[in-house]
Amino acid sequence: MLALLIVGSFALLTLTYGQGSNGLQRGVTAVFAPVSSVFDRALKPARDLVNWVDETFDARGKNHRLEEELQVARKEAVGGKAAVAENAELHKLLKFDQSGAIPEGTEPVTGRVIGLSPTVWFTDVMIDVGTGDGVTPGDPVLNGDGLIGHVSAATGSVAKVTLISDHSSAVSVRVVPAGVQGIVKATVGEPNRLVLSFLNSDKNIHKGESVVTAGWHGEGIESRFPPNIPVGEVIKATIFEQEAQERSVVRPYADLRNLNTVQVLTGGASK
Numbered sequence: 001m002l003a004l005l006i007v008g009s010f011a012l013l014t015l016t017y018g019q020g021s022n023g024l025q026r027g028v029t030a031v032f033a034p035v036s037s038v039f040d041r042a043l044k045p046a047r048d049l050v051n052w053v054d055e056t057f058d059a060r061g062k063n064h065r066l067e068e069e070l071q072v073a074r075k076e077a078v079g080g081k082a083a084v085a086e087n088a089e090l091h092k093l094l095k096f097d098q099s100g101a102i103p104e105g106t107e108p109v110t111g112r113v114i115g116l117s118p119t120v121w122f123t124d125v126m127i128d129v130g131t132g133d134g135v136t137p138g139d140p141v142l143n144g145d146g147l148i149g150h151v152s153a154a155t156g157s158v159a160k161v162t163l164i165s166d167h168s169s170a171v172s173v174r175v176v177p178a179g180v181q182g183i184v185k186a187t188v189g190e191p192n193r194l195v196l197s198f199l200n201s202d203k204n205i206h207k208g209e210s211v212v213t214a215g216w217h218g219e220g221i222e223s224r225f226p227p228n229i230p231v232g233e234v235i236k237a238t239i240f241e242q243e244a245q246e247r248s249v250v251r252p253y254a255d256l257r258n259l260n261t262v263q264v265l266t267g268g269a270s271k
Contacts, residue, residue: 106226106265109133113259114158122191122256123166124152127264132156134266138224143262146230146253147171147213151264159264164231165191165256171224173231174214178205181214184231184250191257194232194250209234211250226265 111133115126129135131154139151141161149163164171165186173196174181182198196211211234215227236249 105267107134107267109135109264109266111135111159111262111264113262117163122163124149124160124162125259125262127159127161127262128157129264130154130157130159133264135159135264136266140225140229140265141262142229142265143254143259145255146232147225148252148254148256148259148262150224161262163191163256164194164252171231172214173211174227175205175234176210176212178203178209180205184211192251192255194252196234196248196250198247205234205237205248207234207237 109129111127111129113125114128116122117124127141135151135154137151137154140147141149141151147164149161149166149169151159152162153160162169164184167186167188169186171184172181173184175196180198180203182196184194184196187193187195211231213225213227213229213231215225230253232250232252234248235251237247
């Protein structure tokens with residue numbers, strides 16, 4: 001085919017030699033136009049395939065870039081929400097510090113929860129501050145809502161906090177404004193319910209009254225906590241005639257199932 005095209009071209013050049021450039025163009029066009037049309041139709045599927053592949057890869061590249069941008073935006077959004085939540089917790093702690101509830105002689109050390117109780121009872125957490133930060137066993141621990149527990153063990157950079165929802169926990173408290181004193185203990189399996197037993201029940205208490213740490217010593221229980229730290233709110237009061245003693249149910253102010261930023265009161269006299 002190539003040989004025939006070359007021979008045909010020379011023949012046309014010879015025949016159109018005296019006709020000028022216009023004749024030459026007409027001759028070449030006459031030979032190659034049909035062939036060009038055939039090759040154009042034959043190569044069209046190949047060109048379409050190449051274009052499709054090119055457009056596909058281009059679209060995939062754009063889609064990949066969009067996915068990366070979406071992931072970055074999602075991380076920034078989640079990070080922003082986490083930062084806002086942490087700022088809110090720190091703001092509550094700051095207000096708590098400024099409220100006068102923190103006793104003199106103690107130094108608040110702020111930490112973050114890095115480990116949760118391995119059981120479903122929410123009895124202890126691990127925090128990222130330890131003896132290197134001045135934290136020692138027995139130090140009270142709270143968050144922006146109120147008391148959550150005490151330090152039960154500590155190393156250089158980590159401490160274990162036993163929560164007030166632990167079965168071994170007992171906190172001496174006072175009901176305000178009634179002034180009735182007693183002890184709150186955990187209800188096993190219910191971190192949002194504490195049982196308040198009164199040592200003297202000559203006064204009535206009511207639903208909605210606040211419970212704070214009493215900070216006293218006696219009846220074989222030595223208070224780990226300074227006075228007037230918020231503990232919870234009375235949500236139910238009942239009288240057990242068999243024991244001649246009044247008991248109430250207290251809901252902790254702090255959500256013991258969702259703890260993030262906490263504060264350890266270090267340097268206190270009470271342990």
